[in-house]
Amino acid sequence: MSSSKNGGAPKPASPYARFIPREELNSFAAWKPGALTGNEDAPQAPVQRAEPPAPPAPPKPSPEEELAAHVKAARTSGYQDGYRDGLVALDGFKQSYAAQITAQMGAIAESYNRQLDALQQDMARALAVSATHLARQIVRSELKQRPELVAAVAQEAVDTLLRSAQHITLRVHPDDHALVAQGAAEVIEARGGRVISDSEITRGGCVVESDIGVIDASVETRWRRAAASLGCDERWNGGPSADEDTAMDDERGTP
Missing domain, CATH: 1.20.5 (Single alpha-helices involved in coiled-coils or other helix-helix interfaces)
Known part of the structure; x- marks a missing residue:
C-alpha cells in the first residue's frame, strides 16, 4: 500500500550512471587496438591515406x-x-x-x-x-x-762730374746765362768751369761738358726720365718720342 501511495514502483537507475567499486571488479586489462582483430601482439600496419587526385594538366596554348x-x-x-x-x-x-x-x-x-x-x-x-x-x-x-731754379740745376749737374774732370763748360740758354753765372758762381769757380750761352738749350736746363764726358741736364732729358718713371714716353714739346719718330719714318719709307 505504501508503494501505491508513493506513486508506484521506483525507476531503475541508468547503467551508465552507476559507479562500479573496485571490489566488484573481478578482473580487467588495458585495451589494445589489436584486441578487436584477435591478434593483440601483431604490429599494427600504418594507416594508408588516400592521396588527393592530381590536378588536371593545363590546356596547351594555341x-x-x-x-x-x-x-x-x-x-x-x-x-x-x-x-x-x-x-x-x-x-x-x-x-x-x-x-x-x-x-x-x-x-x-x-x-x-x-x-x-x-x-x-x-x-x-x-x-x-x-x-x-x-x-x-x-x-x-x-x-x-721761377727762372732762378736753373742755377740749382746747373750746380747739381756740375757736382755730378768726377773731381778729376777738367775743362768744364756749362751751356745754358742766353736768358739763363746771368742766373747761372750768379747762382752757381762758387761751384763753377771751384771747378774751374765757364758758362756759355747756347740758344739751342731750352730755358731751364743746361748741358755740362768736360774732358771725361757730358752731363745732359736739359729740360727735355730730365722730362723724359720723369715721364718714363710714370710709364709714358713723351717728349717735352708734347710730340712723340724719338723712337716713335723713327718708327713713323720707317713706315713712310723715309731713309
Missing part, C-alpha cells in the same frame, strides 16, 4: 597564344634594354654637356680676365698720360715764374 606570348616577352625585353641603354646614353650626354659648359665658362672667364687686364692697362696708361700732361704744364709754369 599557336596564336604562344606567338602573342613571345611577342609580349620580346617587347618587354626590348623596352627594358632600350630603357637601360637610354639611361646610359643620358648619363654620357650629361657628362659631355657638363664638360662642354665647363670648358666654355673657362674660356669666357679667361677672355674676361684678358679684357679686364687690357682695360686696366689702358686706364693706367691714360692716367699716366694725363698725369704727365698735368706735370708738364706745372713745370712750364714753374720755370716761367
Whole structure:
C-alpha cells in the first residue's frame, strides 16, 4: 500500500550512471587496438591515406597564344634594354654637356680676365698720360715764374762730374746765362768751369761738358726720365718720342 501511495514502483537507475567499486571488479586489462582483430601482439600496419587526385594538366596554348606570348616577352625585353641603354646614353650626354659648359665658362672667364687686364692697362696708361700732361704744364709754369731754379740745376749737374774732370763748360740758354753765372758762381769757380750761352738749350736746363764726358741736364732729358718713371714716353714739346719718330719714318719709307 505504501508503494501505491508513493506513486508506484521506483525507476531503475541508468547503467551508465552507476559507479562500479573496485571490489566488484573481478578482473580487467588495458585495451589494445589489436584486441578487436584477435591478434593483440601483431604490429599494427600504418594507416594508408588516400592521396588527393592530381590536378588536371593545363590546356596547351594555341599557336596564336604562344606567338602573342613571345611577342609580349620580346617587347618587354626590348623596352627594358632600350630603357637601360637610354639611361646610359643620358648619363654620357650629361657628362659631355657638363664638360662642354665647363670648358666654355673657362674660356669666357679667361677672355674676361684678358679684357679686364687690357682695360686696366689702358686706364693706367691714360692716367699716366694725363698725369704727365698735368706735370708738364706745372713745370712750364714753374720755370716761367721761377727762372732762378736753373742755377740749382746747373750746380747739381756740375757736382755730378768726377773731381778729376777738367775743362768744364756749362751751356745754358742766353736768358739763363746771368742766373747761372750768379747762382752757381762758387761751384763753377771751384771747378774751374765757364758758362756759355747756347740758344739751342731750352730755358731751364743746361748741358755740362768736360774732358771725361757730358752731363745732359736739359729740360727735355730730365722730362723724359720723369715721364718714363710714370710709364709714358713723351717728349717735352708734347710730340712723340724719338723712337716713335723713327718708327713713323720707317713706315713712310723715309731713309
